[in-house]
Amino acid sequence: MAEKLAPREKGFSEWYVDVVLKAKLADYSDVKGCMVIRPNGYALWENMQRVLDRMFKETGHRNAYFPLLIPESFLRKEAEHVEGFAPQLAVVTHAGGKKLEEPYVIRPTSETIINSMFSRWIQSYRDLPMLLNQWANVIRWEMRTRLFLRTTEFLWQEGHTCHETDGEAEAETLRMLEVYRTFAEDYMAMPVLAGRKSESEKFAGAVRTYSIEAMMQDKKALQAGTSHNLGQNFARAFNTAFQGRDGQQHHVWQTSWGVSTRLIGGLILTHSDDAGLVVPPKLAATHVAIVVIGKGEERGPVLERAQAVAADLRRTGLSVLVDDDDTKSPGFKYYEHELTGVCLRMELGPKDLAKDQAVLVRRDDRAKVTVPLDAVVTQAQAMLDAMQASLFARAKQFRTDHTFEVNSMEEMKARADDGFLLAHWCESPACEAQVKEQTSGVTTRNRPFDLPQKPGTCVVCGQPSPGRMVFSKAY
Numbered sequence: 009m010a011e012k013l014a015p016r017e018k019g020f021s022e023w024y025v026d027v028v029l030k031a032k033l034a035d036y037s038d039v040k041g042c043m044v045i046r047p048n049g050y051a052l053w054e055n056m057q058r059v060l061d062r063m064f065k066e067t068g069h070r071n072a073y074f075p076l077l078i079p080e081s082f083l084r085k086e087a088e089h090v091e092g093f094a095p096q097l098a099v100v101t102h103a104g105g106k107k108l109e110e111p112y113v114i115r116p117t118s119e120t121i122i123n124s125m126f127s128r129w130i131q132s133y134r135d136l137p138m139l140l141n142q143w144a145n146v147i148r149w150e151m152r153t154r155l156f157l158r159t160t161e162f163l164w165q166e167g168h169t170c171h172e173t174d175g176e177a178e179a180e181t182l183r184m185l186e187v188y189r190t191f192a193e194d195y196m197a198m199p200v201l202a203g204r205k206s207e208s209e210k211f212a213g214a215v216r217t218y219s220i221e222a223m224m225q226d227k228k229a230l231q232a233g234t235s236h237n238l239g240q241n242f243a244r245a246f247n248t249a250f251q252g253r254d255g256q257q258h259h260v261w262q263t264s265w266g267v268s269t270r271l272i273g274g275l276i277l278t279h280s281d282d283a284g285l286v287v288p289p290k291l292a293a294t295h296v297a298i299v300v301i302g303k304g305e306e307r308g309p310v311l312e313r314a315q316a317v318a319a320d321l322r323r324t325g326l327s328v329l330v331d332d333d334d335t336k337s338p339g340f341k342y343y344e345h346e347l348t349g350v351c352l353r354m355e356l357g358p359k360d361l362a363k364d365q366a367v368l369v370r371r372d373d374r375a376k377v378t379v380p381l382d383a384v385v386t387q388a389q390a391m392l393d394a395m396q397a398s399l400f401a402r403a404k405q406f407r408t409d410h411t412f413e414v415n416s417m418e419e420m421k422a423r424a425d426d427g428f429l430l431a432h433w434c435e436s437p438a439c440e441a442q443v444k445e446q447t448s449g450v451t452t453r454n455r456p457f458d459l460p461q462k463p464g465t466c467v468v469c470g471q472p473s474p475g476r477m478v479f480s481k482a483y
């Protein structure tokens with residue numbers, strides 16, 4: 009039997025790395041800070057991509073692709089943008105055996121190069137809105153990296169849109185945040201708080217940044233997606249302008265929004281357990297593993313029936329693995345399928361076959377049922393639906409149990425590691441910095457739309473606060 013995982017109790021970070029490595033989701037590479045996404049991990053990304061891509065298209069966006077390299081001068085055109093990204097840039101200075109006249113930056117995000125094209129493609133209000141998305145890799149040089157959660161190179165999608173008015177850009181920013189919220193909650197079964205980021209936590213170059221924030225099992229926050237209203241900042245820098253309905257020239261109003269392979273880290277940290285990966289059925293790579301039990305002559309009829317059941321399950325759209333490897337014991341196979349996050353296990357042996365039944369076991373709560381073979385398809389579907397709902401409910405209850413109102417700096421310090429802290433804050437960056445320093449790392453997450461805003465006084469300085477903000481330690 010393979011070596012057991014490090015339990016969460018003993019060390020959450022060690023457990024996380026263990027799940028990623030042993031479930032073969034990703035591995036360290038020889039390039040510092042860059043990971044290799046292995047087939048088990050890439051299958052999750054493909055499933056996420058498929059759902060998100062459909063949601064983007066349903067909201068009117070089309071995919072395009074822009075170069076990996078960006079002329080360095082482009083980044084300097086938007087002052088806040090270059091200042092924000094400068095420390096994380098990787099720069100290409102030589103190519104084709106020669107020093108380049110102008111170095112290229114490897115994209116950390118693509119607002120600048122995309123704007124250089126928008127400024128050519130957009131002339132009139134008739135060209136608007138322009139709604140693009142790009143699936144790509146980006147590089148941000150990180151000092152400390154963690155598999156999936158923070159890597160130097162990562163995969164993501166970046167949406168970039170142009171609009172006639174500020175109002176339309178704001179509506180788009182919020183619409184895409186809502187797409188992310190829906191994806192996180194309905195597919196990842198990961199409850200999130202959608203809301204606005206503070207000034208100091210916003211995207212470099214944006215007017216306003218909104219985020220979805222999830223609580224992981226160690227009570228830390230994970231910023232799972234962001235949507236930015238860019239105003240006219242990049243449009244001015246690149247002169248992305250159009251002739252309006254009034255015959256005058258105007259700069260376009262823009263948005264950008266993105267989620268990345270970090271979501272896979274979020275998925276693991278929300279649902280997985282000491283036996284390994286737990287994946288919500290809507291994103292799972294394998295829904296059912298049928299473990300064929302029996303030796304010698306008994307095996308043939310069992311395998312035959314297992315394949316017939318698998319075919320029936322596949323017809324309903326499920327991904328099914330028939331595990332007929334007779335070199336491994338059933339116990340070893342159960343362990344493997346639990347480790348890699350198969351949602352349901354079906355055990356089928358000669359005795360089951362004689363009684364025309366099979367055993368189904370759910371990955372998350374290990375609920376075990378014996379069902380007639382002709383009811384397996386209906387039962388499997390019901391168990392998967394129940395699992396999807398139960399993972400979300402459990403994660404939401406966990407967040408509720410670890411969310412507290414705090415009313416003083418003392419309470420904030422005492423509860424620094426307890427979860428989401430709802431506190432009054434005057435919106436000054438100085439008070440935000442004070443909290444971070446005095447609590448060794450608690451930061452503002454966002455001002456959630458769903459949290460009724462009542463005025464109060466800042467927990468740091470006592471000045472008026474417009475309402476409670478979510479504070480937490482974060483990934």
Ligand SMILES: [Zn+2]
Pocket residue numbers: 433434435436439466467468469470471
């Ligand atoms: Zn204050």
